[in-house]
Amino acid sequence: MKLGIGIGWRPEIADAVEALPGVDWVEAVAENICADHLPEPLARLRERGVTVVPHGVSLGLGGAGRPGADRLADLAARATLLGAPLVTEHIAFVRAGGPLTASPGLEAGHLLPVPRTWDALDVLCENVRVAQDSLPVPLALENIAALIAWPDEELTEGQFLAELVERTGVRLLIDVANLHTNHVNRGEDPATALDELPVEAIAYVHVAGGVEKDGVWHDTHAHPVTRPVLDVLTELRARVDPPGVLLERDDAFPPAGELAGELTAIRETLAAAAPPAAPPAASRSARSGTRPGEGPGERAPGTRPAPGARERVAVAQTAVLSSLVAGTPVPEGFDHRRMAVQSRALAAKRADVVAKVAPELPLILGDGYRPAYLGYARTRPLSGGYRRDALDFAEHLLIAGLPADDDARRGLTRWWQDRAAPRPPRRGTRLVRAARDMRVVRAARTALSGTLPGTRSGRGTR
Numbered sequence: 001m002k003l004g005i006g007i008g009w010r011p012e013i014a015d016a017v018e019a020l021p022g023v024d025w026v027e028a029v030a031e032n033i034c035a036d037h038l039p040e041p042l043a044r045l046r047e048r049g050v051t052v053v054p055h056g057v058s059l060g061l062g063g064a065g066r067p068g069a070d071r072l073a074d075l076a077a078r079a080t081l082l083g084a085p086l087v088t089e090h091i092a093f094v095r096a097g098g099p100l101t102a103s104p105g106l107e108a109g110h111l112l113p114v115p116r117t118w119d120a121l122d123v124l125c126e127n128v129r130v131a132q133d134s135l136p137v138p139l140a141l142e143n144i145a146a147l148i149a150w151p152d153e154e155l156t157e158g159q160f161l162a163e164l165v166e167r168t169g170v171r172l173l174i175d176v177a178n179l180h181t182n183h184v185n186r187g188e189d190p191a192t193a194l195d196e197l198p199v200e201a202i203a204y205v206h207v208a209g210g211v212e213k214d215g216v217w218h219d220t221h222a223h224p225v226t227r228p229v230l231d232v233l234t235e236l237r238a239r240v241d242p243p244g245v246l247l248e249r250d251d252a253f254p255p256a257g258e259l260a261g262e263l264t265a266i267r268e269t270l271a272a273a274a275p276p277a278a279p280p281a282a283s284r285s286a287r288s289g290t291r292p293g294e295g296p297g298e299r300a301p302g303t304r305p306a307p308g309a310r311e312r313v314a315v316a317q318t319a320v321l322s323s324l325v326a327g328t329p330v331p332e333g334f335d336h337r338r339m340a341v342q343s344r345a346l347a348a349k350r351a352d353v354v355a356k357v358a359p360e361l362p363l364i365l366g367d368g369y370r371p372a373y374l375g376y377a378r379t380r381p382l383s384g385g386y387r388r389d390a391l392d393f394a395e396h397l398l399i400a401g402l403p404a405d406d407d408a409r410r411g412l413t414r415w416w417q418d419r420a421a422p423r424p425p426r427r428g429t430r431l432v433r434a435a436r437d438m439r440v441v442r443a444a445r446t447a448l449s450g451t452l453p454g455t456r457s458g459r460g461t462r
Contacts, residue, residue: 001085003051003204003244005267007259010249014041016256022263023050027246030054030087035077046082053204054078056089061127061141062114063093064100064314072134079137086138086203088173089131091124091164096321100314106321107382109350112342115150115316116160122305123313128168140171140203145181145210145219147342148320151333157188158196165201172197175206176232177219177248183232184217185338190232194239204244207233207266216341221250225262230269237273245270325381347377350389358390358419364411365403372397391420 004024009017017026018041026045033039033054038046046052056075059067079087092111097103114120132139141164143157155163161172174197179190207230209223225247236242247262322328324343330336351373355362362369376393384392394416403409 001243003053003246005263006051006204006244006246007263008055008246008248008250009042009045009052010253011039011041013249013253013256013259014039016253016259017041018045020256020260020263022267025051025053025244025246027053027055027088027248028082030056030075030078031058033078033081035074035081038081051085052082053084054082054087056087057111058094059089059131060092060094061089061131062091062120062124063095063127064123064310064317065095065098067127067131067134069134072131076135079135084137086140086171087135088140088142088203090142090144091161092144093317093321096314096318098314100311101318103318104381105383106318106325108321108325108346109353109382109386110346111144112317112321112324113144113146113148113150115313116153116155116157117150118154119306119309119312121155121160121163122309125164125167126305128164128170132168132170138171138203140173142173142175142206143178145175145178145185145217147185147216147218147345148334148338149186156193156196157182158193161193161197165198170201171203172201173204173206174202174236174242175208176236177206177208177210177225177229179232180226180229181210181217181219184212184215191235194235199236199240202236202240202242204246205233205236205242206246206248207262208248216338218345220252221248222252224254224258225265230265233266233269234273237270238276240276322381325377327379343378344374347374350377350382350386353386354390354393357386358415360415361390361394361412364408364415366408368403372402387419391416395420 005022006025006027007017007020007023009026009028011032017023026042028042033042042052054075056071059071059075061067075087075089078084090111091114093114094108094111096106096108098105114124128139128141143161164170165172176190179188179193182188182193183190207225208219208221209225209229210217210219210221211223212218233245245266247259247266249259253259316331319328319331320334323330323334323339324346330339351370354373355369361373365372373393376396380392380396382389394412397403398409398413398416401409403412
């Protein structure tokens with residue numbers, strides 16, 4: 001199916017997306033859409049005949065466990081509601097622990113890279129087949145950006161993707177920004193990856209912005225698209241004419257004119273690239289790695305993971321995630337500096353989401369919110385969703401006798417009591433209380449600076 005040029009639909013830019021010229025289709029985060037009705041701006045786009053593709057972020061198909069039936073049902077329901085021609089997800093793990101390791105479950109709150117090993121590939125392929133059987137439309141999977149690299153990997157990214165497609169028939173969502181990210185962070189050549197993966201399986205392409213800090217590329221989706229990312233798009237276009245190309249933006253949204261300019265840059269890049277030449281008749285063995293003791297292709301598609309593969313993947317992923325979110329030792333073979341960067345990035349994203357889910361917390365705590373939350377998150381993993389996490393954070397502060405300012409502590413206590421109650425007060429009651437407390441909170445914020453862990457000279461660090 002030819003999709004054309006699209007943009008990621010987000011509520012913050014819904015009006016801009018609706019007015020942008022030349023947008024052929026949009027992609028919406030599946031978990032942000034109710035299963036039984038669409039936001040009005042998205043419904044209007046559908047009425048205009050604009051294709052909407054649901055993009056999942058929580059299945060964790062690269063995880064050791066099988067994908068949850070409820071999550072698959074939710075994704076299927078959104079695909080049906082949108083009349084989507086396909087659904088997309090990621091080649092990533094997002095949780096670990098649990099029954100396979102007889103340990104508490106851990107949530108990353110973000111997409112983490114799977115090891116490019118035969119065990120991990122076996123598990124991923126079976127999980128993909130489970131998902132394909134549960135979805136009403138075809139599935140495409142996205143390569144992700146990585147800050148960390150697994151030691152002792154057995155396949156390159158291109159080989160891993162080629163083997164995945166060969167075994168499952170799944171389609172690919174290639175993110176050229178993520179290929180650039182892995183070039184900077186892991187030294188992997190995007191051109192080599194494109195040569196090795198089956199470009200004919202590409203359903204569409206993502207283009208997104210990021211930023212480099214201290215030699216590490218952060219795939220932020222909150223910065224303009226850079227020339228190196230467009231150069232990778234040029235490389236891809238020289239190999240295949242992708243059915244669709246989509247601009248992603250998730251934060252720090254610019255004016256509509258800047259979004260239009262980035263879409264124009266994408267169109268111009270595609271138009272200027274050399275048309276794809278006829279691909280050489282490469283054998284599958286030239287694309288795929290070879291399992292020790294086996295010739296390429298000897299494990300036929302549809303076979304189950306090797307004995308013990310899920311357990312081995314589960315132990316490895318739990319050790320990594322526990323180090324990132326619970327402060328346990330870094331597993332052997334991992335770069336300690338990069339693990340620290342990834343850990344800080346996970347905590348920062350978690351702080352941002354909690355601030356959106358519970359906006360009263362930054363209001364009550366002022367500049368102290370962020371450093372206090374990051375200190376809390378260093379050893380307390382996300383386990384019950386972000387709303388539960390916000391409650392646990394507030395409880396943690398109150399048990400510690402924080403914040404030191406009496407008015408702010410009373411405001412935090414009231415907030416926690418309201419939301420922890422078996423039957424939280426109605427929205428109208430909360431608004432009345434919030435209005436009554438605003439005077440107290442404003443005074444408290446002035447007095448609060450420096451009273452929470454991690455604050456310095458009355459200013460939080462960001």
